[in-house]
Amino acid sequence: MGDLGKALMLFGGILLVAGLALVLLGRTHLPLGRLPGDIVHRGKHPTVYFPLATSILLSVVLSVLLYVVGRLHR
Numbered sequence: 001m002g003d004l005g006k007a008l009m010l011f012g013g014i015l016l017v018a019g020l021a022l023v024l025l026g027r028t029h030l031p032l033g034r035l036p037g038d039i040v041h042r043g044k045h046p047t048v049y050f051p052l053a054t055s056i057l058l059s060v061v062l063s064v065l066l067y068v069v070g071r072l073h074r
Contacts, residue, residue, distance in 0.1 A: 032057075 025032065037053025 035053035039050040
């Protein structure tokens with residue numbers, strides 16, 4: 001049970017850091033979510049939003065970050 005508790009605390013810490021990063025990024029007025037490749041369709045009633053370019057950009061940044069962390073951990 002001790003390993004599960006440690007894993008849950010680690011996961012909670014990661015969520016806390018991710019939440020703080022999102023709050024701070026929201027205050028910097030970066031155009032995440034409004035990049036040229038993001039798809040927005042505004043109909044009469046529903047609005048469909050798919051942040052394609054933002055998803056790709058975040059995926060690349062997180063992949064590079066996790067690669068660097070993995071290389072430093074060895």
